[in-house]
Amino acid sequence: MKIINKTFFLLFVSTFSFAQNQLKPEDTEVWEPQPKIITPGINNLPPSDAIVLFDGKSLDNFTHVKGESPKLEIKDGAFTIMKSAGDIISKKLFGSIQLHIEWRSPAIIEGEGQGRGNSGVFLQSEYEVQIQDNYNNKTYANGQAGALYKQNPPLVNACRKPGEWQTYDIIYMAPKFYLDSTLASPARITVIHNGVLVQNNFELKGKTLWQGMPYYKAHGKAPLKIQEHNNAVSFRNIWVREIE
Numbered sequence: 001m002k003i004i005n006k007t008f009f010l011l012f013v014s015t016f017s018f019a020q021n022q023l024k025p026e027d028t029e030v031w032e033p034q035p036k037i038i039t040p041g042i043n044n045l046p047p048s049d050a051i052v053l054f055d056g057k058s059l060d061n062f063t064h065v066k067g068e069s070p071k072l073e074i075k076d077g078a079f080t081i082m083k084s085a086g087d088i089i090s091k092k093l094f095g096s097i098q099l100h101i102e103w104r105s106p107a108i109i110e111g112e113g114q115g116r117g118n119s120g121v122f123l124q125s126e127y128e129v130q131i132q133d134n135y136n137n138k139t140y141a142n143g144q145a146g147a148l149y150k151q152n153p154p155l156v157n158a159c160r161k162p163g164e165w166q167t168y169d170i171i172y173m174a175p176k177f178y179l180d181s182t183l184a185s186p187a188r189i190t191v192i193h194n195g196v197l198v199q200n201n202f203e204l205k206g207k208t209l210w211q212g213m214p215y216y217k218a219h220g221k222a223p224l225k226i227q228e229h230n231n232a233v234s235f236r237n238i239w240v241r242e243i244e
Contacts, residue, residue, distance in 0.1 A: 046239035049241060059088070062090055065087040072088070090224040091223070096173045105133035118132050120227040125224070128149040148189060167195070174187055174221075
């Protein structure tokens with residue numbers, strides 16, 4: 001039996017090698033369709049095909065979670081979500097996206113653990129990437145900056161000092177559901193914090209919960225949500241690229 005298997009294997013390799021040698025280089029070249037041409041962002045500007053949600057001038061692309069216009073001060077190209085201001089959500093609904101968002105915790109340190117520079121960005125209003133000042137500030141690992149809250153700690157702590165601007169670049173693939181509302185494929189997320197990979201294509205276990213185990217409930221496109229969590233956190237330069 002081993003001899004037969006070995007003979008079959010050698011015959012397979014020989015046939016495969018012969019077939020490979022018959023291929024011309026152009027046989028494996030794909031010419032159409034050509035990728036869409038865009039202009040990449042330079043000097044902190046978004047790429048040409050981005051949907052700019054906040055350009056430092058207006059919050060017209062957001063609404064308060066209760067439907068009102070956000071009553072947030074814009075200063076020096078940034079807005080700050082203060083205590084009791086409430087969450088804000090994008091007017092546009094999104095599925096899978098590339099998201100760029102910059103945030104800053106207060107330079108004057110107040111509080112500790114989860115009470116220091118706490119906010120969050122929620123993909124499709126359900127799945128949170130934690131925002132928090134974790135520069136010399138210890139808390140539970142799956143609740144610190146760069147964590148997928150209560151689901152997965154960041155690979156490393158890449159936080160800058162309080163008062164310094166920080167960046168998240170997020171690749172988010174939305175979950176898919178069958179017609180009967182059961183899960184077809186989970187959401188996946190990659191997060192780069194200040195240029196450092198902290199989440200690597202992680203499969204989310206369900207929507208973000210503070211208490212209890214995550215679970216999925218069928219949904220479609222939904223707003224991007226920025227959380228108010230009793231701390232003053234500033235934001236600027238927010239843009240999205242939709243992933244088809």
